[in-house]
Amino acid sequence: MDPTPRLWSTVGAGALLSLLGVAFARPALVAGAGGVGAIVLARQYAFLRAAGRLDDDLSVEVATDARVVRRDERTEVTLTVSVPGGAPLALAVTAELPAVAGGVDRADRTVALEPGEESGTVTFPVEWPVVGRATVPEPTVSVVDAYGLFTESYRRGGGTEIRVEPRRPRNVHVGEGGDAVGAPFGGHRTDQYGQGTDPAELREYAPGDSVSNIDWKATARLAYPHVREYEVETDRRTVLVVDHRARTGEGPEGETKLDYLREVALTVAAAAESASDPLGLYAVGDDGLTAEERPSTAGQHYRDVRTRLHDLSPTGSDAPEPGPARGAAGTRRVESALAGDESAFARTLGPYLSERRRYVRRMDEDxxxxxxxxxxxxxxxxxxxxxxxxxxDRERLRETVRTARADGNRVVCFLAPSVVYEPRGLGDLEDGYARYAEFESFRRDLSSLDRVTVYEVAPADRLSALLADGRR
Known part of the structure; x- marks a missing residue:
């Protein structure tokens, strides 16, 4: 229980009356001072009794519409206060927020009850800009005496834990024409028979077959020697070529084209590691090759590939382009022009040129x-x-796919349709659906090439909304 300024004013008035009564020998003034003190004590006693009843009856609850959110998302927080039978005192209950939450005005997260009122509710939005775990503290209850002489504050209710996750792709769709595929890249069928562990077929014994290959159970059942053949086990040499040019940064933070493509690439890398298949990685930025990991089966190699994939970001997002000149040739021209220049401008621009020189190899063309x-x-x-x-760039991509399938290679292309990632992609559904139909036509045409398979990679919810409204 805490005194208020009004209490101190009242006590001051009583003390003044007592001093005046003594100074002027006026018993009435002294009696008045005693009356003020009696009133204060009576109000204190009444306040303590009312506060005790309120503490017994008060119920405070804080609820959120989600316990797991992504960074910068909003959640609705609801504060509910109830006092069965009515509040004996005026009170205000304020929902407290952790330091990592976005600011909300105190008035917007407070429920105030007047004496006699039984319940109140307030709902307010909260943003979560910091990744990690946060606990919504217990709300603060403030009660005040009917005459404003005393006040008391305490915590009531349970804390609520919120987990804030970084923005990353969810509901990743990999498929064809809006239809998801379960395993777009898997299996090791070779259609070659010989020594192995997976049974392939049973055939009659032929001269020259090894006696050790005879299946004696089948021979006894079929009354003629039969040989069990097995599918030959081979390694699948897998090469990931990941495009992280600036245009793959299109889309909301954490849900860009590159983010979705990376999720699929990481899944393929995990499958290659579990099968002990040789795995390689080539990452491509706007000015050339940024990472080269030749196919290998070393344990550390798989970890290196995953680390490289996680580290990729759309080129141009970490450092500004050096002036209007673009590409490797443009960079070299700028470097030549600044050679030997000791000006402040040259010293400032130098680190950005060095950053761009981290490419494994620069390329002036595509x-x-x-x-x-x-x-x-x-x-x-x-x-x-x-x-x-x-x-x-569909025409360039077509040439790239044709080049990739040379020498008997098989090509699997995971393609992010731009219309699904653009901010305006779902604005005009009719236009968006028409553009997606063009993409699907291109995907089918590309997938019709020999030894080529093409899948779309997109947010499942956005693609479903586009197709459902467009078809309707």
């Missing part, structure tokens, strides 16, 4: 096509080449 032609071409044939890119 970097995705040149990477496939130069680096994947060196690996020889009989590889699975997996391309992760978007449909921004």
């Amino acid at each position: 970097p995705l096509f040149d990477t496939v032609r130069t680096f994947v071409g060196r690996l020889g044939g009989d590889h699975w080449v997996l391309l992760f890119t978007d449909d921004s």
Whole structure:
């Protein structure tokens, strides 16, 4: 229980009356001071009794519409206060927020009850800009005496824990024409028979067959020697070619084209590791090759590939482009012009040029096509080449796919349709559906090439909304 300024004013008035009564020998003033003290004590006693009843009857509850949210998302927080039979005192209950939550005015998260009122509710939105775990503290209850002489504050209710996760793709759709596929990349069928562990077929014994291959149970059942053949086990040499040029940064934070393509690439990398298949990675930025991991089966190699994939970001998002000149040739021209320049401008621009020189190899033409032609071409044939890119430049992509399937390679292309990621993609559903139909036509045409399979990669909810409204 805490005194209020009004209490101190009342006590001061009583003390003044007592001093005046003594100074002027007026017993009436002294009696008045005693009366003020009696009133204060009576109000204190009444306040304590009312506060005790309120504490017994008061119920405070804080609820959120989600316990797990993504960074910068909003949640609705509801504060409910109830006092069966009516509040004996005026009170205000304020929902408290952790320091990592977005600011909400105190008045917007407070429920005030007047004496006699039984319940109140307030709902307010809260943003969560910081990743991690946060606990919504117990609300603060403030009660005040009917005459404003005393007040008391305490906590009531239970805390609520919120887990704030980084924005990342969810409901990843991989499929064809809006239909999801369960396992777009898996299986190791070779259609070759010999030594192995997976039974393939049973046939009659032929001269020259090894006696150790005879299936004696089948022979006894069929009354003639039979040989059990097994499917030959082979490694699938997998090469990931991931496009992380600036255009793959299209989409909301954490849900860009690159974010969705990366999720699929990480899944493929995990499958390759579990099967002990050789795995390679080539990452492509706007100015050329940014990462090169030749196919290998070393344990550390798989971890290196995953680390590389996690570290990718759309090129141009971490450092500004050096002036209007673009591409490797433009960068070299800027570097030549600044050679020997000791001005403040040159010293400021230097680190950005150094940042851009971290490319494994720069390319003046189309970097995705040149990477496939130069680096994947060196690996020889009989590889699975997996391309992760978007449909921004379809003709170049067609040439890239044709180049990738050279020497007997198989190509699986995971393609992000731009219309699904654009902010305006769902604004005009009729136009969006028409553009998606064009994309689907291109995907089917590309997938009709020999040894080529093409899948779309997109947010499942956005794609479903586009297709449902468009078809309707």
